[in-house]
Amino acid sequence: MNQDIRQALLANKAEGPLVAIVSPSGYASIPGAVERGIATLQAQGCRVRNFTDSASRFQRFGAGDDARIAQLYAAAQDPDVDIVLALRGGYGLTRLLPELDFSQLAASGKLFVGHSDFTALQMGLLAQTGAMSFSGPMLCDDFVRDELSAYTLNNFWQCLTQPAHTITAQTENNPQLQVKGTLWGGNLAMLTHLVGSPWLPKIDGGILCVEDVNEHPYRVERMMLQLLHAGVLDGQQAVLLGDFSGYRLSDYDNGYDFAQMLAYLRAHLPVPVLTGLPFGHGRDKATLVLGSRAELVADSVSFSLTMSGYRSLFGS
Numbered sequence: 091m092n093q094d095i096r097q098a099l100l101a102n103k104a105e106g107p108l109v110a111i112v113s114p115s116g117y118a119s120i121p122g123a124v125e126r127g128i129a130t131l132q133a134q135g136c137r138v139r140n141f142t143d144s145a146s147r148f149q150r151f152g153a154g155d156d157a158r159i160a161q162l163y164a165a166a167q168d169p170d171v172d173i174v175l176a177l178r179g180g181y182g183l184t185r186l187l188p189e190l191d192f193s194q195l196a197a198s199g200k201l202f203v204g205h206s207d208f209t210a211l212q213m214g215l216l217a218q219t220g221a222m223s224f225s226g227p228m229l230c231d232d233f234v235r236d237e238l239s240a241y242t243l244n245n246f247w248q249c250l251t252q253p254a255h256t257i258t259a260q261t262e263n264n265p266q267l268q269v270k271g272t273l274w275g276g277n278l279a280m281l282t283h284l285v286g287s288p289w290l291p292k293i294d295g296g297i298l299c300v301e302d303v304n305e306h307p308y309r310v311e312r313m314m315l316q317l318l319h320a321g322v323l324d325g326q327q328a329v330l331l332g333d334f335s336g337y338r339l340s341d342y343d344n345g346y347d348f349a350q351m352l353a354y355l356r357a358h359l360p361v362p363v364l365t366g367l368p369f370g371h372g373r374d375k376a377t378l379v380l381g382s383r384a385e386l387v388a389d390s391v392s393f394s395l396t397m398s399g400y401r402s403l404f405g406s
Contacts, residue, residue: 105137106134106136107135107136107137107172107250107403108136108137108139108168108170108171108173109136109137109138109139109172109173109175110138110139110140110165110168110171110173110174110175111124111127111128111139111140111141111177111229112141112158112162112165112175112177113141113142113151113152113153113176113177113178114152114158114159114161114162114176114183114186114211115151115152115176115177115178115179115180115181115182115183115206115207115208116152116177116178116179116181116182117142117144117147117151117152117153117177118142118144118177118178118230120230120234123229123230123234124140124142124177124230126233126234127230128229130233130234130238131233134243134247139165139168139170141161141164142161150180150182151181151182152177155186155189158186159186159189162174162186162190162195162211163191163194163195165200166194166195166198166200167198171200172200172403173200173201173203173250173403174200174201174202174203175203175204175229176203176204176205176208176228176229177228177229178206178228178229178230179204179205179206179208179228180206180207181207182207183207183208183210183211184207184210184283186211187210187287187289190211190214192214192215192221193218193219195215195219196215196218196219196220196221199401201223201224201402202215202223202224203223203224203227203246204224204225204226205225205226205227205228205276205277205301205370205371206228206277206280206303206371207280208276209225209275209276209280209281210280210283210284210289211223212225212276212380213274213276213280213281213284213290213291214289215381216274216380216381217289217290217291218289220381222379222381222382222400222401223379224250224377224378224379224380225275225299225369225377225378225379225380226246226249226375226377226378227242227243227246227377239373239374239375241368241374241375241376242373242374242376245257245375245376245377248377249377249397250377250402250403251402251404253398253400254397255377255396255397255398256394256397257367257368257376257378257394257395257396258392258393258394258395259366259367259368259392259393260366260391260392261364261365261366261390261391261393262366262390262391263390264364264365264366264388264389264390264393265363265364265388265390266388266389267328267362267386268385268386268387268388269327269328269385269386270327270383270384270386271293271295271296271297271326271328271383271384272293272295272296272297272381272382272383272384273296273297273299273378273380273381273383273384273395273397274291274297274380275298275299275330275380276299276300276380277300277302278300278301278302278305278310278313278314279302279305279313281300281313281317281322282313282316282317285316285322286320290322293326294325295325295326295327296325296326296327297327297328297330297384297386297395298322298326298328298330298361299329299330299332299367299369300314300330300331301331301332301333301334301369301370301371302334302370302371303333303335303336303370304336304337305334305337306337307334307337307339307347307348307350307351308343308351310334310348310351311351311355314329314355315358318358318359318360323359323360323361326361327361327362327386328361328362328363328364328386328388329359329361329362329363329364330364330367330369330386331352331363331365331367332367332368332369333367333368333369333371333375334348334370335370335371336371352365364386364393366393378397379400381400382398382399382400383397383398383399384396384397384398
């Protein structure tokens with residue numbers, strides 16, 4: 091963590107922020123990972139309260155359904171907790187959505203942080219209550235890597251300690267535009283999964299950010315077309331593509347790759363499509379405030395995305 095950020099954390103609170111660890115999806119598959127992640131947070135000036143229990147993991151989940159719901163409520167109801175941080179993604183939140191009281195979670199005022207499967211909770215919060223959340227690092231693997239990403243952690247703490255947050259990126263061949271709107275989105279598979287449900291927000295004039303991992307370009311195209319055909323892209327100001335990695339091409343693709351898929355989307359979607367957002371499952375990831383007011387300014391070589399109007403560690 092940047093020392094200026096660490097000093098700001100300590101200067102604005104008598105003690106460091108209290109981070110609650112919850113596992114609403116999967117469990118830590120590497121022995122000692124939770125303890126290692128907690129040590130990293132503590133070294134950055136945080137206090138940590140661990141609501142997970144590796145002994146209670148169930149099948150591929152961090153615990154049984156009722157226990158994972160209880161973790162979320164316990165963290166939200168704890169008056170000392172500032173940040174609720176997801177242990178990891180995977181799968182599991184879909185099971186919990188019908189049972190979650192999103193009004194209770196939103197009213198807690200906690201800063202909910204995660205990505206991947208956590209997108210389901212974040213979109214449910216936004217759809218049901220309008221509450222914002224943070225698409226950012228999770229304990230595994232962002233706080234347990236052998237070489238921590240300075241970009242990821244500095245960007246995370248900058249976002250959570252400031253009233254506005256700007257991400258800049260050097261890119262190529264993006265359309266030129268300047269738009270404002272509600273920032274929303276997350277993991278593309280989770281967004282398409284939520285189509286037709288009460289947990290997908292209806293955003294007019296939004297800026298939609300999407301990312302995914304281990305998804306072949308044709309599956310990315312198919313999911314984007316599903317959002318198009320379902321009317322989700324109607325009226326959006328822009329679509330920002332984050333990290334799409336981990337897939338494999340083959341001879342069968344016959345020249346169809348990510349670049350060809352992107353060209354197809356740009357020719358068929360009724361909304362500008364930009365690339366280059368450092369967001370997703372990669373090592374270096376920016377933190378996005380889902381539900382915040384955002385301004386996107388782009389040209390062919392760079393863009394900036396500024397988020398504001400959200401509650402940080404030090405207030406709104």
